[in-house]
Amino acid sequence: MPKRKIYESVTITDFASEGRCIYKSETDGIVFVDGKVAPGDVVDLEVYKKKKSYQEARVIKIHAYSSIRTEPFCGHFDICGGCRWQNIKYEEQLKFKERQVRDHLERIGKVPNINMLPIVAADELQYYRNKLEFTFSNSRWLTTEEITSGESFSRNALGFHIPKRFDKVFAVRECRLQSDPSNLIRNELHQWAEEQGFSYYDLRNNQGFLRNLIIRTSNRGETMVIVQFAENRAEEISNVMHFLEERFPAITSLYYIINTKGNDSYQDQEPVHFSGSKTIREQMENLTFMVGPKSFYQTNSAQALELYKVARSFAGLTGSELVYDLYTGTGTIANFVANFANKIIGVEYIEAAVVDARTNSLNNNIFNTEFVSGDMKEVLSVDFLAKHGRPDVVITDPPRAGMDAPVVQVLLNAAPSRIVYVSCNSATQARDIEMMSSQYRVEQVQPVDMFPNTHHVESVALLVRI
Numbered sequence: 001m002p003k004r005k006i007y008e009s010v011t012i013t014d015f016a017s018e019g020r021c022i023y024k025s026e027t028d029g030i031v032f033v034d035g036k037v038a039p040g041d042v043v044d045l046e047v048y049k050k051k052k053s054y055q056e057a058r059v060i061k062i063h064a065y066s067s068i069r070t071e072p073f074c075g076h077f078d079i080c081g082g083c084r085w086q087n088i089k090y091e092e093q094l095k096f097k098e099r100q101v102r103d104h105l106e107r108i109g110k111v112p113n114i115n116m117l118p119i120v121a122a123d124e125l126q127y128y129r130n131k132l133e134f135t136f137s138n139s140r141w142l143t144t145e146e147i148t149s150g151e152s153f154s155r156n157a158l159g160f161h162i163p164k165r166f167d168k169v170f171a172v173r174e175c176r177l178q179s180d181p182s183n184l185i186r187n188e189l190h191q192w193a194e195e196q197g198f199s200y201y202d203l204r205n206n207q208g209f210l211r212n213l214i215i216r217t218s219n220r221g222e223t224m225v226i227v228q229f230a231e232n233r234a235e236e237i238s239n240v241m242h243f244l245e246e247r248f249p250a251i252t253s254l255y256y257i258i259n260t261k262g263n264d265s266y267q268d269q270e271p272v273h274f275s276g277s278k279t280i281r282e283q284m285e286n287l288t289f290m291v292g293p294k295s296f297y298q299t300n301s302a303q304a305l306e307l308y309k310v311a312r313s314f315a316g317l318t319g320s321e322l323v324y325d326l327y328t329g330t331g332t333i334a335n336f337v338a339n340f341a342n343k344i345i346g347v348e349y350i351e352a353a354v355v356d357a358r359t360n361s362l363n364n365n366i367f368n369t370e371f372v373s374g375d376m377k378e379v380l381s382v383d384f385l386a387k388h389g390r391p392d393v394v395i396t397d398p399p400r401a402g403m404d405a406p407v408v409q410v411l412l413n414a415a416p417s418r419i420v421y422v423s424c425n426s427a428t429q430a431r432d433i434e435m436m437s438s439q440y441r442v443e444q445v446q447p448v449d450m451f452p453n454t455h456h457v458e459s460v461a462l463l464v465r466i
Helices: 091-108 144-149 182-196 234-247 299-316 332-340 351-363 382-388 405-414 426-435
Strands: 006-013 021-025 029-035 042-050 056-063 131-137 156-164 165-170 210-217 223-229 253-258 274-278 281-282 287-292 322-326 343-348 368-374 393-396 418-423 440-449 458-465
Touching: 006 021, 006 056, 006 299, 006 418, 029 042, 042 393, 056 332, 091 426, 091 440, 131 182, 131 458, 144 418, 182 210, 210 382, 234 253, 234 274, 234 426, 253 368, 281 299, 287 332, 287 368, 299 332, 299 351, 299 418, 299 440, 299 458, 322 332, 332 343, 332 393, 351 368, 368 458, 405 426, 418 426, 426 440, 426 458
Parallel strands: 029 056, 223 253, 322 343, 322 393, 343 368, 393 418
Antiparallel strands: 006 042, 021 029, 042 056, 131 156, 131 210, 156 165, 210 223, 253 274, 281 287, 418 458, 440 458
16 A cells, blocks of 8 residues: 655645635645644645645644634534634634635636625624534444543434544534523433433434434524434333423423434424424514424524625615515515515425415515415526516525526526625635626625634625626
């Protein structure tokens, strides 16, 4: 077996995409670096993959730390895949996120002279998420100390997956992403379930009783808990749910799901309402949004408000416009801008989300919205435009994959005077903007930091018809 290449005492050059870093070798070019390093760190690297135009390496030794580092706040930082930038000063995180959006727009979108506003920073860097999912596993990740101690340990865990290991989960003691009672519920349920002798899920063989725990909290102080079971054992399920109901009065909405599939996605499963209200409520300005067990709602409530305020401002509404809100989900943006426009038409693929969107309009006494379900490129036909009218403004908030070419073409056919493109992936946003460049110019761009201590960044672009 050939010996792997080692780079000794080299300085990490910069951040790269997906939260990685790079070292630029004068002789070998780009080396992508795994591990929680920072630009300015002096390290030894071991190459484990070599391609034509780049290499991939891991850190085997750190000689000196960068000045942009700070002390991680979480005790799980060394093994957890989340919050991987908590060792980077926040102002440095923001600089890179701005630069990443600009780079994608210039390089992929070929946008000249970008008018980019300063990134909207988050006030809260911890406890900002309103939703977390934890996995039950019978194959807990053991620390080096545990392995070498010779002692026996319980292999059950309720926590997060180890990066790049679908079958290994580490037991979370305290997660700094979600406020109370999230940590208390998870820890006490784990302790009680072990005492009861319930089987935890085997991720390799797809068997076991306890599978997944979802905790949603709201800015109205309400809490929803959803437990996934991989086996339909009525008595044991009842015991688990009664434990949660009686032990945690702070839980205002309690559900369970029986999921015997090979994966723990639950959008195609039927949640069973056990107790409490069927939804929890989120407040945004003077609007109240009902969030159910399968509802999509931005996971950072405070920054979602800032994001939607940017989108509303970019839309430039005067009260007379017809607005199309594409990928409307549960109608959050549509309802947020409804009082500033003549009519809003929201289009969404998932029928259940459309039902939620209509409910959110009714609950907020909004009567100038209409929601349609179906495939975007099929719904937005010539007949649809003739029936509903050509939009003055389009707000689009697609998933990470962006809008595919047929949807872009439909959008060009609709020919709105303004397009407000909200994106959680500035690379696919830039790709779509380039496809529209013959008819639209980018007037303004506003990055928004929704997820502090991660590499993720939202980008809102205002496109004006040429």
